[in-house]
Amino acid sequence: MAGGIAKAYQSAEIIEGISLMRYVRMPIEVESPEEYGYGNIRFNLSESSIADQSLSSLGLTVPDLTLLYGEHRGSLALRELIVSNEPELNADDVLIAGGAAGALFIIATALLGADDHLAVVRPNYATNLETPRAIGCPISFVDLAFEDGFALDIQRLADVLTPATKLISITCPHNPTGVTISEEELRGVARLAADSGCLLLVDETYRDLSLTGKLPMAATLGSHVISVSSLSKAYGVPGIRVGWIINSDPRLQEIFLAAKEQISICGSVINEWVAEEILKRRDAFLEPTLVEWRRRLDRIATWIEGEDLLEWIRPSGGVVCFPRMKADPPGGTDAFYRRLLQDHGTYVGPGHWFEMPDRYFRLGYGWPTAEELEGGLAGISAALRSE
Numbered sequence: 001m002a003g004g005i006a007k008a009y010q011s012a013e014i015i016e017g018i019s020l021m022r023y024v025r026m027p028i029e030v031e032s033p034e035e036y037g038y039g040n041i042r043f044n045l046s047e048s049s050i051a052d053q054s055l056s057s058l059g060l061t062v063p064d065l066t067l068l069y070g071e072h073r074g075s076l077a078l079r080e081l082i083v084s085n086e087p088e089l090n091a092d093d094v095l096i097a098g099g100a101a102g103a104l105f106i107i108a109t110a111l112l113g114a115d116d117h118l119a120v121v122r123p124n125y126a127t128n129l130e131t132p133r134a135i136g137c138p139i140s141f142v143d144l145a146f147e148d149g150f151a152l153d154i155q156r157l158a159d160v161l162t163p164a165t166k167l168i169s170i171t172c173p174h175n176p177t178g179v180t181i182s183e184e185e186l187r188g189v190a191r192l193a194a195d196s197g198c199l200l201l202v203d204e205t206y207r208d209l210s211l212t213g214k215l216p217m218a219a220t221l222g223s224h225v226i227s228v229s230s231l232s233k234a235y236g237v238p239g240i241r242v243g244w245i246i247n248s249d250p251r252l253q254e255i256f257l258a259a260k261e262q263i264s265i266c267g268s269v270i271n272e273w274v275a276e277e278i279l280k281r282r283d284a285f286l287e288p289t290l291v292e293w294r295r296r297l298d299r300i301a302t303w304i305e306g307e308d309l310l311e312w313i314r315p316s317g318g319v320v321c322f323p324r325m326k327a328d329p330p331g332g333t334d335a336f337y338r339r340l341l342q343d344h345g346t347y348v349g350p351g352h353w354f355e356m357p358d359r360y361f362r363l364g365y366g367w368p369t370a371e372e373l374e375g376g377l378a379g380i381s382a383a384l385r386s387e
Contacts, residue, residue, distance in 0.1 A: 020135075020136075021109075021134045021135065022133075022134050022136070023134050024130065024133075024134070026126040026127070026130050027126070027352055027353050028126045028349070028353040028354075029126070031350075031353070032046075033046050033047065033347055036347070041341070041345065041346075041347045042344075042345025042346065042372075042375065043344075043345055043346040043347070043368060043372050043373075043375045043376030043379055044347050044364075044367060044368055044372070044376075045346060045347060045348050045363050045364050045365070045367075045368060045373065045376040045377075045380075046347045046348050046349045046362065046364060047364040047366070047367035047368075048175060048176070048233060048318070048319065048320050048349075048362065048364050048367075049232055049233040049234075049236055049238060049319065049364070049366060049367055050209075050233070050234065050235070050236040050289060050293070050319055050366040050367065051236050051366065051367050051368075051369070052236050052237075052238070052239070052367070053235065053236040053237050055274075058237075058274075058277070058278065060274060060277055062270060062273065062274070063273075065269050065270060065273060066269070067269060067270075068269065069265060069266050070266040070267055070268075070269045070272060071266065072257060072260065072261055072265060072266050073092075073094070073095050073096065073257060074094065074095065074096025074244070074266075074267055074272060075096070075269070075272045075273075075276065076091055077276050078096060078242075078272050078275050078276045078279070079091035079092075079094035079096065079244075081276060081279040081280065082094050082244055082246070082279065083217075083246065084279075086217050086219075086220055088220045088248075089217070089219060089220060089246065089248060092250070092253070093219065093246055093247060093248045093253065094244055094245070094246050095244060095245045095246075095253060095256050095257060095260060096242065096243075096244050096267050096272065097243045097244055097245060097260060097267075098241045098242075098243065098263075098264065098267065099230050099232055099238070099241045099242065099243040100125075100203065100205050100228050100229060100230040100232065100243040101127050101243070102241070102243060102263075103228045103230070103243045103244060103245045104125075104127045104128060104131065104201075104203065104228060105127065105131055105263075106245065106256050106259045106260055106263070107167075107201060107226060107228070107245065107256065108131040108132050108135060108137075109131065109135065109259060110255045110256055110258075110259045111166055111167055111199065111255075112132050112135050112137040112166060112167065113135065113136075113137060114135065114136040114137060114138075115164065116137050116138075116164055116165075116166040116167070117137070117138050117139075117140065117162050117164040117165045117166060118132050118137050118138070118139045118140070118165070118166065118167050118168075118169060119139075119140050119142065119157060119160050119161055119165055119167070119168045119169070120132075120139055120140075120141060120142070120168075120169040120170075121141075121142045121144060121152060121157070121169065121170045121171070122141045122142065122143050122144065122354075122355060123143075123144065123176060123177070123322075123354035123355060123356050124169070124171055124175070124203075124354070125171060125175050125203060126353065126354070128169050128171070128201075128203065129355070138164075140160035140161075140162075141160075142156050142157050142160060144174075144177070144179075146311075146313065146324055146360075149179065149313050150174065150177045150179040150313050150322075151179070151181075152170070152181055152185060152189075154185065154188050154189060154192060157189065157192065158192055158196075161192075161196050161198070165196060165198045166198055166199065167198060167199045167200075167201055168189065168192070168193050168196075168198060168199070168200045168201065169201045169203070170189060170200070170201070170202055170203070171202070171203040171204075171205075172186065172202055172203075172204055172206075172207075172215065172218075172317075173204075173206040173207070173209070173210060173315070173316065173317025173318045174317075174318075175203075175205070175206065175318060175320060176320050176321075176322045176349065176353075176354050176362035177313060177315065177320075177321065177322040178206075178314075178315020178316065178317055178318045178319075178320050178321050178322070179313055179315060179316060179317075180210060180212070180215070180316045180317045181215075183215055183216060186202075186215055186216070186218065186221070187221060190218070190221040190222055190224075190225050193224055193225070194222055194224055198224075199224050199225070199226060199252075200218070200224060200225045200226065201226045201228065202218035202219075202225065202226070202227055202228070203228045203229075204217070204218055204227055204228065204229050205228070205229050205230055205232070205233050205234075205243075206233055206234065206317050206318035206319075207229060207234075207317075208234040208235075208282070208286055209233065209234045209286075209289075209290070209293065209317055209318050209319060210316070210317040211290065211293070211294060211297070211315070211316050211317055212316040212317070217246065219246040219247055219248060222248075223247070223248045223249040223252075224249070225247070226245060226246070226247045226252070227245070227246040227247070228243065228244070228245055228246075229243060229244060229246075230242060230243030230244070231243070231275055231278060231279075233318070233319070234286070234289070235278055235282075235285065237274065237275075237278065240268075240271040240274050240275060241267075241268075241271060242267070242271050242272065242274075242275040293319055293365070293366055296319075296365045296366065296370070296373065297314075297315065297321075297365065299365075299373070300321060300363070300365050300377075301314060303377050303381075304323060307380075307381055307384075308326075309325060309326055309327070309329070309381075309384045309385070310323045310324065310325060310326065310384070311323065311324050311326055312324065319364055319365055319366025319367070320362050320363065320364050320365070320366075321362075321363050321365070322360055322361070322362055322363070323360070323361060323363060324359055324360050325359040325360075325384065328359065329383070329384050329385075330385070330386065330387040331387055333350070333357075333358035333359060334358070335387075336383055336384065337350055337358070339383050339386060340379060340380065340383035343382075343383065343386065344378075344379030344380075344382055344383055345375075345379065346375070346376045346379035346380060346383070348361040348362060348363050348364075348376075348380070349361055349362035349363075349364070363380075
């Protein structure tokens with residue numbers, strides 16, 4: 001793992017100065033299971049979504065669609081469906097993008113420059129960090145701590161803001177911890193951004209997988225608030241690459257649209273049709289999904305209660321958690337991850353994917369089958385003790 005990362009950074013140093021956007025491959029992508037090879041992993045507990053769906057599992061047959069340039073903002077029907085439960089918003093407040101990653105890229109490149117400032121809560125999804133870095137935007141981090149239950153301290157967030165702060169970036173429910181904030185806290189962060197004259201970005205990709213009550217859609221809290229989400233995590237369709245930006249400021253949406261048009265003009269009419277069909281039946285899909293993930297989360301809780309080498313903060317949303325090893329395992333963390341995969345066929349997301357120590361790891365409990373999940377948990381317990 002480390003060798004590939006070192007080469008990526010070395011390459012970036014070689015070409016530094018050639019491009020204004022200094023791209024570096026993110027460890028979470030370099031070491032992703034799809035890059036490593038799904039066939040090389042027996043128990044894949046590294047994924048951050050529910051199980052991948054197929055057209056047949058969704059009961060879909062693609063009709064004879066005309067493969068034209070679609071509406072640049074995304075199909076009207078899809079945009080209406082996304083905000084159909086939000087009376088404060090309408091289709092004009094929605095821009096379809098290439099997954100949440102594409103949405104985050106549009107926002108960062110449209111809003112941030114070297115003279116701006118970003119305040120970001122960490123750990124966080126890598127794109128929320130690496131795209132601003134590629135731009136050269138100064139960043140201040142508010143690091144969440146295990147000892148505080150990964151809770152967000154709004155005063156600490158306020159303390160890092162400067163007159164140059166253009167954007168505050170948070171995720172809720174949080175990736176990789178699965179921890180969420182209360183509605184009062186979310187409204188407090190929105191007020192902080194408004195009082196500070198900056199924008200608030202809320203990556204709410206796991207909102208539909210909230211296990212303790214769904215928060216308001218962040219974009220309903222003011223025209224200075226930007227919501228980002230997608231169908232990848234909660235609906236198991238990362239392959240269609242459909243995500244979106246929601247914001248009620250027409251000026252901002254025009255800027256985001258300009259960025260999208262220069263990247264891709266529009267989205268795929270096939271992918272957007274699939275997304276429409278999924279959202280038409282979202283309640284019927286989510287209800288059994290949430291029942292199953294609560295059951296699985298209880299299983300993880302039972303396992304960790306009996307695993308004296310690990311500790312965790314129980315998640316309240318999403319399908320991931322972020323356990324911590326109480327001490328370095330035999331041979332250190334590198335040896336642990338090596339034998340976990342080589343000897344026990346199990347893959348998890350090491351802490352460095354999120355700029356955290358490797359005694360932490362992201363464990364996804366929604367993607368594998370129930371049997372694979374059990375095999376992976378047994379593999380982790382074994383690898384923690386073997387040498």
